[in-house]
Amino acid sequence: MRIGELSRRTGVSVPTIKYYVREGLLPAGQLTSPNQASYEETHIRRLRLIRALLDVGGLSVAAIREVIVAIDDPELPLHEMLGTAAQRVAPSYDGAAGGQTEDSRAAARKAVAELIARRGWRSHPLSPAGEALAVALAALEDVGHGSFIEVLDDYADAAEGVARADLDYVARNVAREDLVESVVVGTVLGDAVFAALRRLAQVDASDRLYGTER
Amino acid sequence: MRIGELSRRTGVSVPTIKYYVREGLLPAGQLTSPNQASYEETHIRRLRLIRALLDVGGLSVAAIREVIVAIDDPELPLHEMLGTAAQRVAPSYDGAAGGQTEDSRAAARKAVAELIARRGWRSHPLSPAGEALAVALAALEDVGHGSFIEVLDDYADAAEGVARADLDYVARNVAREDLVESVVVGTVLGDAVFAALRRLAQVDASDRLYGTER
Numbered sequence: 001m002r003i004g005e006l007s008r009r010t011g012v013s014v015p016t017i018k019y020y021v022r023e024g025l026l027p028a029g030q031l032t033s034p035n036q037a038s039y040e041e042t043h044i045r046r047l048r049l050i051r052a053l054l055d056v057g058g059l060s061v062a063a064i065r066e067v068i069v070a071i072d073d074p075e076l077p078l079h080e081m082l083g084t085a086a087q088r089v090a091p092s093y094d095g096a097a098g099g100q101t102e103d104s105r106a107a108a109r110k111a112v113a114e115l116i117a118r119r120g121w122r123s124h125p126l127s128p129a130g131e132a133l134a135v136a137l138a139a140l141e142d143v144g145h146g147s148f149i150e151v152l153d154d155y156a157d158a159a160e161g162v163a164r165a166d167l168d169y170v171a172r173n174v175a176r177e178d179l180v181e182s183v184v185v186g187t188v189l190g191d192a193v194f195a196a197l198r199r200l201a202q203v204d205a206s207d208r209l210y211g212t213e214r
Numbered sequence: 215m216r217i218g219e220l221s222r223r224t225g226v227s228v229p230t231i232k233y234y235v236r237e238g239l240l241p242a243g244q245l246t247s248p249n250q251a252s253y254e255e256t257h258i259r260r261l262r263l264i265r266a267l268l269d270v271g272g273l274s275v276a277a278i279r280e281v282i283v284a285i286d287d288p289e290l291p292l293h294e295m296l297g298t299a300a301q302r303v304a305p306s307y308d309g310a311a312g313g314q315t316e317d318s319r320a321a322a323r324k325a326v327a328e329l330i331a332r333r334g335w336r337s338h339p340l341s342p343a344g345e346a347l348a349v350a351l352a353a354l355e356d357v358g359h360g361s362f363i364e365v366l367d368d369y370a371d372a373a374e375g376v377a378r379a380d381l382d383y384v385a386r387n388v389a390r391e392d393l394v395e396s397v398v399v400g401t402v403l404g405d406a407v408f409a410a411l412r413r414l415a416q417v418d419a420s421d422r423l424y425g426t427e428r
Binding site for chain 2: 133155167186193
């Protein structure tokens, strides 16, 4: 199809499509004449993936490029890809919480290492996800909510349930490309799904507890 | 204390503190002379809250102002505050997924309404959280992952567990100001905590399933 039809079918404007090609997010179309290129169904699917990562996942163009490189790299071993794809799309908390003290960060790192040991998780405390957790826990401590740590295992129980569901979903997709894409999409959009579900469940729980005031 | 000490104790620069005062995020200090103001411990706690919402929660200055107005409003009834505080800080997915078709959005809204009815949740499908969920589900459908909906109830089970833990935590804080703040901080930072835990649990689950390849 021509670029105009690609634009119409995806709702992405022609200049934006050209921008994604220049940025290496989208493969160029097949040239059919010096001024015209032809696009395939794979371009539609890739464009929708880009928009979902951008609009719903909130990823930067640079982060999306990294994710797409991972999807398209046939050399990346399956277990490594599955183990790390989630981390590639994990939000980076570099330099987060400027006011975070070294004390609260060190205490939070210790809490993360203890949690991982207690749960018997085969994941590393100093991985990006472990660091992200430590930053969030230190931020809670710094705003006077250090006792949040008391409900951390309830959160961990829920996280195990979601991770099992994620892997179940991934295991149903047999093709390698679909497998990587499932992990990436499921991780980014799964966060959005879970955050929304959590709010719906909170509204329900708080209505049951405090709704009688009405 | 003077503004220099406030800056030193929070790690927030003096110009940034002045910017927060101008933007209405931080109350002005008590003037002790025409050129000097005095700040209290409450300013330290409020500054840390602002940095946590900004750096870890990723909220905009405008969103932080809304949250702070909710915390400081003594007229807002408790049940309303608790029921809506979570939604105030919910990320807005307005205009997200430019390529999202009306069909997939309508189907996703129906799935959200069915889920809420099936779980018996006292929350509304067209609330911001319900809409956010519909947008995420429609985005999954548009990138060819519509079957993700099969694991939605596993996610909902986990969300109920987290919401119970959230309310347990909130219920321990008796003072009204602490109560509102707990909901807001717990919601924003709780998302960061849960996303990190989910990745750690995913790495563990994928290592158990696929790690033998190594």
